[in-house]
Amino acid sequence: xxxxxxxxxxxxxxxxxxxxxxxxxxxxxxxxxxxxxxxxxxxxxxxxxxxxxxxxxxxxxxxxxxxxxxxxxxxxxxxxxxxxxxxxxxxxxxxxxxxxxxxxxxxxxxxxxxxxxxxxxxxxxxxxxxxxxxxxxxxxxxxxxxxxxxxxxxxxxxxxxxxxxxxxxxxxxxxxxxxxxxxxxxxxxxxxxxxxxxxxxxxxxxxxxxxxxxxxxxxxxxxxxxxxxxxxxxxxxxxxxxxxxxxxxxxxxxxxxxxxxxxxxxxxxxxxxxxxxxxxxxxxxxxxxxxxxxxxxxxxxxxxxxxxxxxxxxxxxxxxxxxxxxxxxxxxxxxxxxxxxxxxxxxxxxxxxxxxxxxxxxxxxxxxxxxxxxxx
Amino acid sequence: xxxxxxxxxxxxxxxxxxxxxxxxxxxxxxxxxxxxxxxxxxxxxxxxxxxxxxxxxxxxxxxxxxxxxxxxxxxxxxxxxxxxxxxxxxxxxxxxxxxxxxxxxxxxxxxxxxxxxxxxxxxxxxxxxxxxxxxxxxxxxxxxxxxxxxxxxxxxxxxxxxxxxxxxxxxxxxxxxxxxxxxxxxxxxxxxxxxxxxxxxxxxxxxxxxxxxxxxxxxxxxxxxxxxxxxxxxxxxxxxxxxxxxxxxxxxxxxxxxxxxxxxxxxxxxxxxxxxxxxxxxxxxxxxxxxxxxxxxxxxxxxxxxxxxxxxxxxxxxxxxxxxxxxxxxxxxxxxxxxxxxxxxxxxxxxxxxxxxxxxxxxxxxxxxxxxxxxx
Numbered sequence: 001x002x003x004x005x006x007x008x009x010x011x012x013x014x015x016x017x018x019x020x021x022x023x024x025x026x027x028x029x030x031x032x033x034x035x036x037x038x039x040x041x042x043x044x045x046x047x048x049x050x051x052x053x054x055x056x057x058x059x060x061x062x063x064x065x066x067x068x069x070x071x072x073x074x075x076x077x078x079x080x081x082x083x084x085x086x087x088x089x090x091x092x093x094x095x096x097x098x099x100x101x102x103x104x105x106x107x108x109x110x111x112x113x114x115x116x117x118x119x120x121x122x123x124x125x126x127x128x129x130x131x132x133x134x135x136x137x138x139x140x141x142x143x144x145x146x147x148x149x150x151x152x153x154x155x156x157x158x159x160x161x162x163x164x165x166x167x168x169x170x171x172x173x174x175x176x177x178x179x180x181x182x183x184x185x186x187x188x189x190x191x192x193x194x195x196x197x198x199x200x201x202x203x204x205x206x207x208x209x210x211x212x213x214x215x216x217x218x219x220x221x222x223x224x225x226x227x228x229x230x231x232x233x234x235x236x237x238x239x240x241x242x243x244x245x246x247x248x249x250x251x252x253x254x255x256x257x258x259x260x261x262x263x264x265x266x267x268x269x270x271x272x273x274x275x276x277x278x279x280x281x282x283x284x285x286x287x288x289x290x291x292x293x294x295x296x297x298x299x300x301x302x303x304x305x306x307x308x309x310x311x312x313x314x315x316x317x318x319x320x321x322x323x324x325x326x327x328x329x330x331x332x333x334x335x336x337x338x339x340x341x342x343x344x345x346x347x348x349x350x351x352x353x354x355x356x357x358x359x360x361x362x363x364x365x366x367x368x369x370x371x372x373x374x375x376x
Numbered sequence: 377x378x379x380x381x382x383x384x385x386x387x388x389x390x391x392x393x394x395x396x397x398x399x400x401x402x403x404x405x406x407x408x409x410x411x412x413x414x415x416x417x418x419x420x421x422x423x424x425x426x427x428x429x430x431x432x433x434x435x436x437x438x439x440x441x442x443x444x445x446x447x448x449x450x451x452x453x454x455x456x457x458x459x460x461x462x463x464x465x466x467x468x469x470x471x472x473x474x475x476x477x478x479x480x481x482x483x484x485x486x487x488x489x490x491x492x493x494x495x496x497x498x499x500x501x502x503x504x505x506x507x508x509x510x511x512x513x514x515x516x517x518x519x520x521x522x523x524x525x526x527x528x529x530x531x532x533x534x535x536x537x538x539x540x541x542x543x544x545x546x547x548x549x550x551x552x553x554x555x556x557x558x559x560x561x562x563x564x565x566x567x568x569x570x571x572x573x574x575x576x577x578x579x580x581x582x583x584x585x586x587x588x589x590x591x592x593x594x595x596x597x598x599x600x601x602x603x604x605x606x607x608x609x610x611x612x613x614x615x616x617x618x619x620x621x622x623x624x625x626x627x628x629x630x631x632x633x634x635x636x637x638x639x640x641x642x643x644x645x646x647x648x649x650x651x652x653x654x655x656x657x658x659x660x661x662x663x664x665x666x667x668x669x670x671x672x673x674x675x676x677x678x679x680x681x682x683x684x685x686x687x688x689x690x691x692x693x694x695x696x697x698x699x700x701x702x703x704x705x706x707x708x709x710x711x712x713x714x715x716x717x718x719x720x721x722x723x724x725x726x727x728x729x730x731x732x733x734x735x736x737x738x739x740x741x742x743x744x745x746x747x748x749x750x751x752x
Contacts, residue, residue: 193593224562
């Protein structure tokens with residue numbers, strides 16, 4: 001059992017404050033991060049992985065005394081897809097989050113109180129800009145790979161287009177280049193669920209009751225969108241809970257109802273409702289082609305790309321990956337594009353270990369050879 | 377402009393009370409209903425159409441002084457799919473509803489107060505059993521057709537299997553034979569949204585503040601599931617509202633957010649939150665094969681079937697119609713089965729007028745000929 005500790009990097013004084021996309025200056029900023037494996041001498045084996053909406057810096061290995069490993073432990077470790085015998089893997093919690101990086105639950109140094117809704121808006125670009133400070137701090141000039149699924153994939157794409165000189169390769173999984181009306185609509189329902197909870201109190205609930213009911217509701221919607229019709233049918237079908245008959249009342253009858261309750265009940269204990277609001281909004285704002293054509297945006301990229309999507313993912317459907325691939329190929333970039341057959345829906349990027357391991361380890365080996373042979 | 381008035385039929389004394397599927401006795405029961413066209417002499421041209429989740433008896437024509445016609449006016453009228461020059465069309469509001477039929481907002485004669493949550497649970501079977509009283513009252517021995525989309529289709533299927541002697545033909549649109557885990561999960565989120573609103577007060581809110589926020593939230597989720605990813609993208613895309621730039625705050629940025637707010641805001645003015653809870657639960661409980669094989673259930677049916685589904689409907693996907701068709705065909709029943717190519721999602725059954733009109737008018741003509749020629 002490999003133990004890891006979360007570390008923290010704070011950058012404070014100008015010019016190390018961050019001018020956010022909204023124009024607001026944020027600082028000092030702390031990033032929580034973890035690393036797995038060993039950085040080689042010429043610092044050429046570093047890979048950054050990015051977490052999705054409710055993830056954190058704890059991507060792999062175990063925290064001391066804990067029974068559950070990090071969220072992508074199936075993919076990161078000795079001999080795994082991101083092989084820590086070969087690579088130095090870094091994961092940091094996004095700004096706006098609530099897992100050690102600066103976010104709405106952090107104390108505003110100017111007031112001595114938690115930011116709440118006075119926390120400035122952050123975009124995916126801002127999250128990545130903050131990560132660049134961390135990479136500079138670690139003395140890494142070039143990342144062998146930037147990789148992530150879902151919101152993690154967005155960060156990888158921003159790295160590749162905003163800081164192309166830093167990025168050797170990109171693995172973008174179950175992700176897209178702009179958020180669609182359906183995605184925005186689903187996020188808006190989640191926001192209204194949280195903001196409609198009387199305990200939310202305009203975001204000023206720290207030290208009081210948390211808006212648990214609203215956040216749980218938001219998360220329930222999330223869970224449905226992370227699975228597929230088929231995976232829900234296979235896992236729950238119409239299975240009834242203990243009493244094994246219909247209750248003819250408003251208590252739960254079906255296992256799927258209990259699952260949603262259980263999972264969302266756990267979630268509210270570990271996640272901050274305001275962070276959920278901020279991060280959802282950063283997703284809605286994500287549109288790489290907002291100021292022009294997607295093809296032109298990717299003209300800046302220099303990296304090799306591996307783009308993975310899943311057949312049953314209806315939250316980030318494969319056609320969105322295909323749009324991305326077309327724009328990449330229009331720039332004569334090296335792109336491998338795979339749609340994995342899976343019934344797990346959007347969750348597939350966390351669950352389909354075997355298929356992804358083969359693709360990713362092969363791709364990374366090719367990238368590392370490319371680095372040493374071509375001296376890129 | 378053809379005017380119609382809602383009528384009411386109340387059946388009260390035993391044996392006209394209803395023993396519900398749960399075992400509870402409900403009565404007296406009032407059904408709100410409307411009729412369009414003229415019942416012919418031998419009462420052989422009657423068609424029943426059934427409404428979906430939040431519909432009502434007002435399926436076609438205009439209420440005096442109103443500018444909007446009934447919810448299926450595009451399909452019901454002179455020369456339309458359900459041609460009122462030929463057919464006598466009946467639509468009644470379901471029990472459990474809030475549009476004139478007995479439901480949780482009705483006054484409980486035993487207490488003189490609204491039922492609220494003391495209203496007994498109703499199933500789709502119970503709704504249909506109540507409708508049978510109405511058809512008996514109208515002196516109709518056989519319905520030329522029973523037809524509906526979504527929840528309306530469920531009612532048509534129950535008519536065909538519970539009262540086969542009444543049913544000459546069935547048109548089942550965008551519907552299914554059992555509710556799946558995903559559908560139940562989506563309903564559970566809507567219920568939690570309503571029940572989590574402090575104004576809901578355990579269902580006892582009549583004469584006080586209605587749980588508007590919770591009901592609006594439930595409806596927002598509904599709207600997303602009624603459309604498709606594609607139809608939302610075509611209608612809204614990433615279009616911004618008036619200010620035409622991102623606000624970097626938690627007010628609405630996108631047109632799709634305003635649409636959800638506007639539509640759900642209207643909805644809470646016209647629908648009772650408790651009815652929403654009861655009807656959702658009746659959908660969850662719907663499983664025609666709960667006590668055996670679907671094929672055996674349809675062995676009771678004697679009707680001709682037209683089954684319509686839509687390519688982009690992800691709430692009642694086509695594969696669910698196909699399951700139904702297989703079970704019908706296994707019983708050597710006459711089945712026409714069409715999947716209409718549409719981007720409108722589940723809403724297609726209300727929107728795709730042209731394709732449905734052709735199919736339905738042709739099918740009904742065939743059914744009417746069958747009646748007179750074969751004397752069925």
